[in-house]
Amino acid sequence: MAPAIQAENLVKTFGDVRALDGVSLDVPEGTVLGLLGPNGAGKTTTVRVLTTLLQPDSGRATVAGVDVLKHPNRVRSLIGLSGQYAAVDEYLTGFENLQMVGELYQMPVRAAKARALELLEWFNLTEAKDRIAKTYSGGMRRRLDLAAALVVRPPVMFLDEPTTGLDPRNRLALWEVIETLVEQGTTLLLTTQYLEEADRLAHDIAVVDHGRVIARGTADQLKAQIGGERIEVVVHRADLVAEAVAALSGYALGEPALEKNTRRITVPVSGGARVLADVIRELDARSIEIDDIGLRRPTLDDVFLSLTGHHTEADQEEGGGKGRSGDSGTDERAVPAGKER
Amino acid sequence: MTSATEHAIGGAVPKQRRGVAAVLHDSWVVAKRNLRRMTRIPEIVVFGLMQPVMFVLLFSYVMGGAIQIPGTESSSSTYIQFLMAGIFAQTVTFAVAGASAGIAEDMSKGLVDRFRSLPMTRSSVLVGRTLADLCQTAFTLVVLAVVALLVGWRIHHGFWSALGAFGLLLLLGYAFSWIGALIGLSVRSPEAATSAGLIWLFPLTFISNAFVPVSSMPGWLQGIAYWNPFSATVQACRNLFGNQVGPVDDVWPMQHAELMSVLWSLAIIAVFSWLSVRKYRSAAG
Numbered sequence: 001m002a003p004a005i006q007a008e009n010l011v012k013t014f015g016d017v018r019a020l021d022g023v024s025l026d027v028p029e030g031t032v033l034g035l036l037g038p039n040g041a042g043k044t045t046t047v048r049v050l051t052t053l054l055q056p057d058s059g060r061a062t063v064a065g066v067d068v069l070k071h072p073n074r075v076r077s078l079i080g081l082s083g084q085y086a087a088v089d090e091y092l093t094g095f096e097n098l099q100m101v102g103e104l105y106q107m108p109v110r111a112a113k114a115r116a117l118e119l120l121e122w123f124n125l126t127e128a129k130d131r132i133a134k135t136y137s138g139g140m141r142r143r144l145d146l147a148a149a150l151v152v153r154p155p156v157m158f159l160d161e162p163t164t165g166l167d168p169r170n171r172l173a174l175w176e177v178i179e180t181l182v183e184q185g186t187t188l189l190l191t192t193q194y195l196e197e198a199d200r201l202a203h204d205i206a207v208v209d210h211g212r213v214i215a216r217g218t219a220d221q222l223k224a225q226i227g228g229e230r231i232e233v234v235v236h237r238a239d240l241v242a243e244a245v246a247a248l249s250g251y252a253l254g255e256p257a258l259e260k261n262t263r264r265i266t267v268p269v270s271g272g273a274r275v276l277a278d279v280i281r282e283l284d285a286r287s288i289e290i291d292d293i294g295l296r297r298p299t300l301d302d303v304f305l306s307l308t309g310h311h312t313e314a315d316q317e318e319g320g321g322k323g324r325s326g327d328s329g330t331d332e333r334a335v336p337a338g339k340e341r
Numbered sequence: 342m343t344s345a346t347e348h349a350i351g352g353a354v355p356k357q358r359r360g361v362a363a364v365l366h367d368s369w370v371v372a373k374r375n376l377r378r379m380t381r382i383p384e385i386v387v388f389g390l391m392q393p394v395m396f397v398l399l400f401s402y403v404m405g406g407a408i409q410i411p412g413t414e415s416s417s418s419t420y421i422q423f424l425m426a427g428i429f430a431q432t433v434t435f436a437v438a439g440a441s442a443g444i445a446e447d448m449s450k451g452l453v454d455r456f457r458s459l460p461m462t463r464s465s466v467l468v469g470r471t472l473a474d475l476c477q478t479a480f481t482l483v484v485l486a487v488v489a490l491l492v493g494w495r496i497h498h499g500f501w502s503a504l505g506a507f508g509l510l511l512l513l514g515y516a517f518s519w520i521g522a523l524i525g526l527s528v529r530s531p532e533a534a535t536s537a538g539l540i541w542l543f544p545l546t547f548i549s550n551a552f553v554p555v556s557s558m559p560g561w562l563q564g565i566a567y568w569n570p571f572s573a574t575v576q577a578c579r580n581l582f583g584n585q586v587g588p589v590d591d592v593w594p595m596q597h598a599e600l601m602s603v604l605w606s607l608a609i610i611a612v613f614s615w616l617s618v619r620k621y622r623s624a625a626g
Contacts, residue, residue: 048454051458052457052458053454053457053458055623073460074460076458076459076460076461077460079458081454081455081458083451083454083455084451087450087451087452087454087455088452088455089374089378089452090450091377091378091381091382092374092377092378092381096374096377100370100373100374101455101459103366103370104367104370104371104456104459104460104461105459105460106366106460106461132381148455
């Protein structure tokens, strides 16, 4: 069966900035692809191309079998988009927002109203349905935005950083909604900066950096690639660091790493909290006093460090993928002049 | 969040309208949304009203006595007859600001992206916006006319002529809201849109026959003032309201003011709607 979303070699430049540098991906029907990457990596630009908001310079894409560049309006009736910034009208009520979207999907007024009520119920917004969206909390707005993307029960959905800026409780609630959608057979392309989110929701993950897909696989495969969990210990006394390293090597899967001046030891492990408890007991038995200890799971930054040799630069970037401004110059991305224009 | 099954995929595929019916339907939905917004933010409508009302009062009482209209005795009650067509026309051109600020805000809030991802006609976001502005302009004109009548302005050529004048004013206002649409799509922030929408209106409305007779201006400026699209509508309204004092200036655009007013407005609508829709299609957001 043809993939529900397919992109081949998408290229998009904004001035000197190559926002997409040959992105190819495919999402089989009924599955979730997580597009993982830092700000400015090209995630949002990819979504904008696939949702007909942006014309690529070259490349081709199909959504639900329909060519995005040739038949954009047919694609629009098959997709739902929920953006990074909650795109609802602040001065309309929740109900009016959803009704408007339904009517613009060309539903009859009565059907649009009925669907709006159904969605408000589903997203626990019934009580707030006659309040203007300006009075909604961040989480409520995000739910309304997602509801707006679901008005026609689209077979293919694009969620651009659906939980960025949400508190943990709202994030969890939104995850549950998304999981329900997927159970019902929706094909989903999800962008996120959080490995945890991709891990929980996506069947498959594509790591994007500098407008390219630099790794592709399941969450487990990616984690295996970057070495899984580690334990980090900061030893109190410098003269006991060597003994601590010796104690830890019994649990280590690989070579322990030592930062001398901070007295920080990092060792790759497997077994999670149980190993952590063992390590603490062992250090205690040897009377090695510690300032800090913890189990670190791989983060997006680790994925990047391991895949690209540079950090995500998430702190320095702004603008949600509309293009990355001047690079640090340390990365090795080479852009062959005149390639595929 | 309630049970999942009733939300399963595969709802009825909505019917696709085509051509003009689609544009009308979608524009109406968007216009409805913009009109609702106006009732939720009445400040915008109220401040939109205050400015012209203030102009009527200031011009007629403060400056009216000093401005001499040729062929008349100087007095504030003659000046208000001369002035009102200009104030009406200036008021409708302020529709630029509403459209530019509204569209720039929709762009910055991501609403334009929402609209562009929906299977709706491309022009209807802008048509809906300009139609809503037209309603607001009509409302403003009604209130302004009442205020003007209270301070002594009078219609002399009957109801239908006056209605014709208001028609020309609305057409001009509609044309100017398309200029606003283009500005809103071109600037980066709603704040910039408001000033970019207004700043050029002052020379446009002042280098015209709106507030003082063109004959009082230096010669080189007179040509600009006479051919100013704004002047045509002002002159046409003066004719239709019966507010013209003395003979109409003997230059072609003033002698054919009604025709020029319609032509100018239609030309502006044609050019700016085309530019705006084109810009909207390619808007990178």
